[in-house]
Amino acid sequence: MEYAIGVDIGGTKIHFAVVDREGRIVDSHRVPSEAQLGADHVMSLVLQGVDTMIQRMPSGSKASGIGVGSAGQINFVTGTVEYAGSQLPGWTGTPITRILKERYLLPAYADNDVNAIAVAEQMYGAGRGLDSFIVVALGTGIGGAIVEAGRVVRGAKGCAGELGHVSVDFNGPICENCGNNGCVELYASGSGIARLGREVLAGAGGIVPWQPDSRAITQAWLQGERYASQVMDIAIRALAAAIAGYIHMCNPQAVILGGGVAEAGAPFLNALDQEIKSRTSTAVRSAYRLLPAYVGNDAGVIGAAAQVWLYGNG
C-alpha cells in the first residue's frame, strides 16, 4: 500500500497523519507547537513527528511523499515560508520542503493551511467535481482559499486567499494585522464576534459581568438571547457583505464554510445565505451554493497529505 504523510502546522499544535489515496487517516498524532521556542524548534518537532509516522507505518507499505499545510503565507513553488506573524515567531523564511526532501529523499510539498483544506474539499469533500469554489475558514481569524479552473489561486508569492483581510467598512476599526480599516475578520471571526460581544454588552450600560467568547455567543444566539442576536446580526451582515464581494470577484460554483464559528450549524448557514442572496447580482447568485465544509476537523492534515497525490506523479 502507498501512503502520504500529512503535516498540519498551526500556532498551537502540529498534527501528523498517514493518509491513503481515498483521504482516510490510518494513523495520526498531535504535539504542541511550542511556537514561542522559535522556528528551529518547530522544525525539529516536525521532523521528529514525521520520523514517528514513518516508523509506525505498517510493514510492506510505502510513503510516497510528504505534504505540509502551515499557518502563515507559504510560497508553494519554493516550499518556503513567505511570511508568518506572531502565531509562529521566526517561521518566515523556513525552507520547509528543502529540509524534508534532503532528510527523507521523498517528494515534498508545502502550502498554506487553508489551501490544504481546499485540496481536501476538492478531492474528498464539498468541492468534489467543482472547478471554481471558495473556502472560508471561520476560526480565531478568517482564512481562505480560492480555487479557479480546478486549481488553487496562489498569486505572485503564494499569498492569495487572505479573505479575512477584505474590508467591509473603510471607516471601521483598524486591523492590527494588515492596517486596513474594518476587515471582515474584525466582525465575523471568533475573536471578532467576541469583540462585538464586549461592545454590545458594554453598550447596554453598567458593569459588564462577563466577556463571552464566540462559542458562548453563538450558543446564546441559538437560544434567542437578545444581546447575542444583536452581535450575530452584525457579524452575519458583515460576513455576507464580504462573501458577496468574493462572489462578484470570482463567480464561484460554491462557497464552502468551515471553522469553529461555522459549527453554529444550519441556522447560521441559512441566515448567512439569505443575507448573501440579497447582496448579489442575478448572474452570480444563480451560480453559487453555500455549503458546509465536509471533511471536518482533520481536513487540514488530510489536504496536506493529498498534495502528494494531486501534484505528484504517483
Add this chain to the structure above:
Amino acid sequence: MEYAIGVDIGGTKIHFAVVDREGRIVDSHRVPSEAQLGADHVMSLVLQGVDTMIQRMPSGSKASGIGVGSAGQINFVTGTVEYAGSQLPGWTGTPITRILKERYLLPAYADNDVNAIAVAEQMYGAGRGLDSFIVVALGTGIGGAIVEAGRVVRGAKGCAGELGHVSVDFNGPICENCGNNGCVELYASGSGIARLGREVLAGAGGIVPWQPDSRAITQAWLQGERYASQVMDIAIRALAAAIAGYIHMCNPQAVILGGGVAEAGAPFLNALDQEIKSRTSTAVRSAYRLLPAYVGNDAGVIGAAAQVWLYGNG
C-alpha cells in the same frame, strides 16, 4: 498580412477595428449602439460594422478571426451573453460567437469588455510579462478583470471580475445593481464621485448652485478646492480599502488602473497608492505595483481583436 477584427460593444457606441499582431490599429470606425432598439438591432449593427471592416481590408490581406468585447457578463466558453443590464436591453442570451462563426466562417471569441482590456494590457501594455495582475476600470461604474497564472479568471459562468461590487461599507447605501450595501462603485466610479459631490455640497448648507460631474470634481481637486478635497478623500479611501481587499485575495504583481477617473493622473495614482500601502500586509504589499493602464482608449477594441492571437492557433 494577417489581421484580427476587433469589436468593442458598449451601451453608447460600438467600436470596430482591424488590428495587427503587434496590437496596432490599421483601420477603425465607430457607430452609435442604439441600444434602446433592442438586441437584434445591436447585433445587426455589429454585422454591418464587421462587413465594412472586411470590405475595407487591404487587398492581399486576410482576416484571421473576429474578437468581441462587450459590456455585460459574457460566458467566454459559449460566447453567449450571460447577463446584460439596462445598458444593453435584451442583450442577455445573445449567442454572439455562434452568429459570427456562421456568417463569416472565421474563428470568433467573445468576452466581457474589461477582460478584453486585460488581454490588451497583458499582450501589449502594463501587464506584459506579468502572470498575475488586476485591472480596475474606473468609468461611469467600476469594471474589473483578474489575471492569475497568466489567464483571465472567469469563474462558473464567465462573470468573475465584478470588482465594482465589492462592499466597503456593509451599512452603506444600497447598490441598485446588486443589492449589496456600500459597493465601492458608489464611492469611486464617475457616478459615485458625482454622488459624493452632491452630498458634500448639500452638506455645506443652503441651496446647491450646481452639480459637478466627476471630471469637474477631479479638476477642482487638482486645483485644491476644499469641497473637492473632501469628496476625493472619501473616494480615494474607499477605493484603496477595496483594492487592498483585492490584493489580499489575489496577491497580484500589479494593479492596473484605467478609465476616465484614472485620467486625473499622477496625483490621483500617488494618493491612492499611499492609501493602499497603509492598508495591506507586508507580504502582499511588497509584491504589487500600482500602474496606469498603458494601452489607452483603444484598449477595448485592441484586446477584443487580440483574443484571436491569444486563444487561436494562428
